[in-house]
Amino acid sequence: MKLAVAIAVLMLVFAAHTEAQEEEQTIEQRFATFQTQVKELTQDLAEKTKAALESIHQSDFATQSRSWFTEQFEKVKQKVEETFPKAS
Template identity: 50%
Template structure:
């Protein structure tokens, strides 16, 4: 009698476990899509932050200022030469 009871309990546990683990293909694809979307958003945020850090770095700011100064010098020389 104990053996039948143990087998029945094991079968119920197995059925409950497989029902809990069973996801439909649609649910798996939906979960995959959500994870992929979340990963894309995270990657986009990191790329944006990195670009902003690079754009605001001391090297980038000093380079832009130097190019602006050089452009203004050339522009002033050209306007002086045209007069």
């Protein structure tokens, strides 16, 4: 009788183990899931980076710096034109 109970218990354990293995993802499914996660991560990172760069570009410091460099370039350009006038 003990042998029959032991065999029945082993069969139940084997059945439960087999069902648990069927629920596990295959390696292909794991790679597909990983690929999706990486894609979402990179898209999120790209959006955040783009937003940060746009914020920096629109900041007061960046705007004032561009204006200052433009003014300095125009001053140098005028000095060069005054110093070396074009011969017509």
